[in-house]
Amino acid sequence: MINPTEVVPGVLFYSYYAAMRKEKVAFLEHNILVMQISGRFTMETASERFSMEQGELLLIHRNQLGELTKTPLNGEDYQTIVICLKEDLLRQIALEEQIEIGGKYTGPLNILIPGNDFLRAFFQSVMPYVRHPDEKVTNAVGLLKVKEAVQLLLHTMPELKDFLFDFSAPYKMDLEKFMLSNFHFNIPVEKFARLTGRSLAAFKRDFQKIFDKAPRQWLQDKRLLEACHLIEKKHRKPSAIYLDLGFESLSHFSHSFKRKFGLTPTELFEREKHIHH
Template sequence: MTNPAEIIPGVIFYTYLSTERKARVGFLAHNTLVLQVSGHFTLETSVQKITMSKGEMLLIGKNQLGQITKTPLPGEDYETIIISLQEDLLRTIALEERIEVLPKYVGPPNVLIPANDFLRGYFQSVMPYVRNPTETITNEIGLLKVKEAVKLLLHAMPRLGSLLFDFSEPYKIDLEKFMISHFHYNIPVTEFAELTGRSLAGFKRDFQKTFGMAPRQWLQEKRLTEARALIEKQKKPSEIYLDLGFESLSHFSNSFKNKFGKAPSEWSLRRV
């Protein structure tokens, strides 16, 4: 099966993997519910690292940068069901259920959901959609499954309402602190701007004032400088290029050589 397969367009996705994979996810735009069918799932952000096993559920908050590692266990495949809780659907639910404006959510952005009989039943109810991917499922049915998921989450953990139904616009955050913590994510400059609560023009203007150069130039310089430091600590180029936001090993090697005059492998040898 392809990875991921879209079972209900824009709502439910099914992930199947038979070998370990580390994915630089980048921008996690929507609230997302992840149901772990088999294998291990690890989400790592700048503030949290969470691992799930078979039968566990995780609610991922929107507007984050993160990396996911998907690991099958011996004798079984890796499987997850991913339910996207997109804002337009949540707004519809809030209107239909007459949910009032809730206090600002102050908990962790990613929350493991304690299992109970109702959530286990929901888990099982989603499986037929996954096991029959060729069936045509309407958006109306998809919306019903999302509504059910939201209501059961609120039943299990009422405080999550403040996370799910937060429709406020992102506010400006400390640009320098954010970029130093997240420079290694390979996402467009437009998404960095959104995550820091700025328009693209405002982001570029504030970036120039803060760092004295354009975003793309600074990102390249920062990533290559970090790469050199890691190589000097005997890290292999093939082990680090993805984690530093480079799309391919050849792209990384060429950029490194243009910056420092030697290929990464040659730089490593000069330190021996």
């Protein structure tokens, strides 16, 4: 089985894993509906942690950063169906159904949807497409499925209308607070800009004003200082922390660390170990 299978490209995914996987960072650009078939799905953002198991549904709001962990349970494979509710599609539904589009959505960003017969039957109806990915389903059928999902969500929780049909641009958020909570996510500066509701140029300008450094330089320094703190004060092994801090590889991390502090992370770790023994 390929991981994950795109049943309808860009819209309907089916993922299937046999072993636990941790995805360091996901930039969730669109609203997403996740149905857990088996195993446990855990998502952690800077402010929240969600976990769900078999039969549960989670609706995830667009423009978020999260760490995703996918764990098979009780010897079964991990299986999930993911429906991507892209903005152009939701706009199309709003037009067709003449849905009043509200203003900026201000409620919770991630909502566990109570399961019901309608939603369960809907996901059952998606399974044949998932089980026969070779029989290419036309996009038209895929779009019908997405429309059906949206209708059922609104039927289950009418208050989701504002969540789904909020097409406002992300607010310009407090850049300093946002960067201090999210600096360890390994994503391009362009995505940080978009998440804080700014163009790249405005982001760089505001950033320079607040931190007196260019974003890339600041991110590198901030991650290295955090690494230093974790090794010195928390006695964490360099190999256990570099990914969590947004470094691509251990060698890149060691090289940058040595350039900044004059010794490698391993040398610092060994030195601290001797001091404390």
